[in-house]
Amino acid sequence: MMVLLEINNLKTYFHTRSGSVKAVDDVSFKLGKGEVLGLAGESGCGKTTTCLSIMRMIDNPGEILEGEILYENAKEVMGSSDNTERTNNILDLTDAEMRRIRGNHIAMIFQGAMNAMNPVHRIGDQIMEVLKIHEPEVPKEEMWQRVIDILEVVGIDSSRARDYPHQLSGGQKQRALIAMALINNPDIVIADEPVTALDVIVQAQVLKATKELQKKFNLSMIMITHDLSVIAEVCETLAIMYAGKMVEYGKLRTVFKEPSHPYTQLLIEAFPSIVGPLKELKDIGGDVPDLRNPPLGCNFHPRCPKVMDICRTEEPPSFATKDGFVACWLYEVKKEK
């Protein structure tokens, strides 16, 4: 699989008066062409910040301190003069170049379909705005036709293009947002909690539409969600984040069926299901650490049932698993023996 996006040692901190919040701390992963990656974790673990960093939408007091975000097609947006010496790193692009990436190459579906749209503009016009910015030379009639086409693709009747957001139901609004993200044929779509605010039946319909569209356009997707069952429905790869770190990464089945990291194991056990036998649910004791001064060593050690001495002092590096990696000292011990 061709690697489309590669993130290496990304660090995004937010500088506050009481110290820097290490929202994303040394995160690395890859996204292949046509791959759907699920990014899961509790609130405040850095999932959204990771993706906003990819879009370079981190604003003051936030700062991308270190790392590189390599995007395969980054050269397409650069001016023709000095292409040879420059890398594919998104973080090195000028603001003007980055604007050409956003929406055109990497698009984002924002959280909260209910509030993500401008209430005083028709949805067709809002979708067309994306086209106007990235392809101003296209005649208006053709743009409108493309808006109508994309609305039909996501499953909204073309007659609704002249409706205002409040005239659409929650599911339709979410579909319109997906249309907005897809209209420029991006390579990568980042979806931030795309179905969280929807009812289960609508949620299932939108998820199904998303899955079909992803196959149709062979999109690469990053799906951010706290709901592991949503990830189980649509994703191929799964990354689990905890307190700014990526603790486990691997194929969906592997992470779900044979989770390596103690946090992943507990998270999956805490998830109630309506299928299968009624199991005794367990909760993870304790609370998420304060990211201004995270605990020494592994971030999870104060809550970890399998904590060892080394966890308290040294930060675990990534150890390879069957088809991914896990950041936990348990797996080093196994290798030595």
Place this chain on the structure above:
Amino acid sequence: MKMTKSNEPVIDAIHVSKLFPVMKGIIEGLFKRSEQKYVHAVDDISITIQAGETFGLVGESGCGKSTTGMLLLQLLNRTSGTILYKGMDVASSFTWPGYISLILNVHFFMPIGYGLSYIFRSKESRDSLKSVINKSKEEARIYKENLDDKEVLDRIKNLRREIQIIFQNPYDSLSPRFNVMDIVAEPLRLLKVYPSEAEVEQRVLKELDSVGLVPPEDFINRFPHELSGGQRQRVGVARAFTVDPEFIVADEPVSMLDVSVRVGILRTMNKLSKERGTAFLFITHDLALARVMCNQIAVMYLGRIVEQGPTEEILHNPLHPYTKALIAAVPKPDPDAHRTEDLPIVGEVPSGIDIAPGCRFNPRCIYAIEECSQIDPQLETVKKDYYVACIRYKEINKIK
């Protein structure tokens, strides 16, 4: 109703409805003559909850589950039906502000409207307005009588102690200016449960301890912003349990919380309700949570209960077409359970104002036949404690 004292249900709601009138604008009200429309938020539902039982109410947003909770709490006055609390009818709450607004309406706003109707309206509409005013005057008189009746007021005040609520959002339902001690002690102080402040404090400490905020001494001086989401909701649980209620409505108590802390809160609530024999109404949109918490659930659709019965049976073998769709739509946390087939439902939830004639689910139902748009199905007994409202449930599920 003949029942022995011991197995008398804590809450018994019989054919309860709540209609919200749809407001018209002033201009529309003056010039257009149209029938008054209503949102059928809760339409003819009956619920019985025994002491120590946890009853689950599930459904999509807008199906009336929260309104039902509000009605049982007497926070909303019902339009029709009876709600018996421990066998006693508690009609509605009577307050002075409520009386004043009623009086203002009858003696001020309504006469103005009546006067204006001389200019804009015909004689018939004026007469109908007159009868509405007379009816409202009669209502105001009854309201005043109840308000003067000390016994009624005492009963209602007592009710406020015995019925409690746990709110959905622990970030908004705790006052940011109160510390934990004041938040949990407030109902005790307001209802004057204990004569001395020392006893109140002791009770608060005990309650914090039992919801898992240990050691409680560390928490009493903290403010809500110093607590995590899970801890806040534990404070909310402690506040509800502190006055020894007989009945608690928990309206989506964990939907704002992370998965890793949800289970702990649910278990705490379960433990406390079992220990103290509190009846629980658990309102949730999440069937998986209802499965963890409740023995009995009722599935609501557009203000009606469509299926009611033991949780495990409904989840494994739903009888009503809507329940079937709802269960099929729930994503499963299992990569092998990939869903391929289409959901057995069409369209989207219609508005609660103009409800389709017949079965209100028939426009979306894949099994709907001609009769479904004519007959409004009532809950039928399938077996003991299992009810379904569908005229074709036997056919669909091949039950003899």
